[in-house]
Amino acid sequence: MAKLVMTEEETMLADMARVFLDGAMPVSKLREMRDTGQTHDAVLWKEMADMGWTGVLVPESAGGSDMGFAAANVIAGEMGKTLAVSPFLSSAVIAATALRQVSDERTHAALASIASGDLTYALAVDEGIKFDPDNAQMEAKADGNGFRLTGKKQFVVDGTMADRLLVLARTDDGLTLFDIPSDRTGISREASNMIDARDAARITFEDVEATGDDVLGAVHSAMDVLQPALHAGQAALAAEMTGLSAGAFGMTVEYLKERKQFGVEIGRFQALQHRAAHLWCEIEVTSSAILHAGRKMDEDIANSELAVSLAKARATQTAILAVQEGVQMHGGVGMTDAFDMGFYMKRARVGAEWLGDYSYHAEKIAAQRGF
Structure with missing residues (x-):
């Protein structure tokens, strides 16, 4: 049975994170960002990349540190203490984990870009007032060898600043996950006014083209x-x-x-x-x-x-x-x-x-x- 105390390595990681965040991202930084309308600090994100945080779940073969989920949780916990603002959860945790489930050149390149801090992701799943991915209704209609995406997503955390989107949509026989650039034709993003002053968006998809290469994993098996x-x-x-x-x-x-x-x-x-x-x-x-x-x-x-x-x-x-x-x-x-x-x-x-x-x-x- 696992011990429910931090290992020596995790303690060292927490201490390192605490020193950095106390200096770079105290709560006063969040207040400043809110007052100036800023929802992302690109300089801070690159500093996190230099420390290996953005690659915490990225394989070493793709330039990551591959420290594991427990380590990712340690970093997230320390960020919570000062309410640090970053796309860490959306990109370094959620997107990196999804991409790791598929082994090919495309996902390897994407993981490398996440680890370097050059690529950010957002997860477009929510449609109603509650989290319910199994009942996603956004349509991905078959069109030749690809699909056409039509529908709306809301509460897309980091959605206005993300370079790419992981989009959950309903195909003929189930749900399919797409990995597409956020500036693709037919995608429009509207910033949501969140009470925590973080980046979130409502995103509309109007007949957005998606090829078979945009499918992450297998069709109908999101x-x-x-x-x-x-x-x-x-x-x-x-x-x-x-x-x-x-x-x-x-x-x-x-x-x-x-x-x-x-x-x-x-x-x-x-x-x-x-x-x-x-x-x-x-x-x-x-x-x-x-x-x-x-x-x-x-x-x-x-x-x-x-x-x-x-x-x-x-x-x-x-x-x-x-x-x-x-x-x-x-x-x-x-x-x-x-x-x-x-x-x-x-x-x-x-x-x-x-x-x-x-x-x-x-x-x-x-x-x-x-x-």
Whole structure:
């Protein structure tokens, strides 16, 4: 049975990431990006590439570091602590995992470009108000040796800045995954105004041409390629949300040590100590679930659904608790935009919905356990 503590290598990776992110991407950087309307920092992305983060799941033969899913989760967790903005999840985790399921020259070249930081991806799956990839209705109509894509996708994270799109569409006998450039004729992208100030888009496909070469994997068999990628993204997002919880918790504890009422630090009040202790315990248990998901994916990604859904469900609950407690323990100042806790709350809300909310993953867990 895997130990639910970080290995020495993972601890070193976390420490390295923490030093870099504290200097390059503190929460104040997110505030600056929001205020100036910036949703992507190309310089920061290249620095991540130089450190090997963009190639964390890319084979060494394609120029990646191939550190594995557990390592990707470590990086995502540290990014969550300062709410670092980057296409890490969309490109280095989800797209890289999908591309690895297909072994050919095209995917090898794409993986190499992701590892170098020269290529970004976005996942175009969502169509309704909830995550439900199995019921995607966007049409891919057969046209000679290719297809014509028609339909709309929403909540496409990193969709306005991505170079390429992974598009899930319904063909005659099932679902097919396409890998196409985002500027192809017939594609129009509209930026969504997200509460967490991140890049997301609504994308319309109007009779978009897709050749057989654009199919990632086999026709009608999208989930063979997409499912491992979704699991990788869900686990990394859960890790980010747990890092978010730790960041919000740390900010709250510091405030409890400094804020005084009746001449006494409020952190001395037993009721607040109990609430802080409870939150700390929840973060620790969720962190163990994240570690377990990463280990399981590295060992047997095909059978990792239960571990991944448990991690995402717990991370969602923990993040919501962390930001709610953070706002309440800060009192009135916690509700103001001038204070950073609001950024954590907004990101937690978006993270709770992306790639499946609590109910979605709870149902997966129940199904896996025979309920």
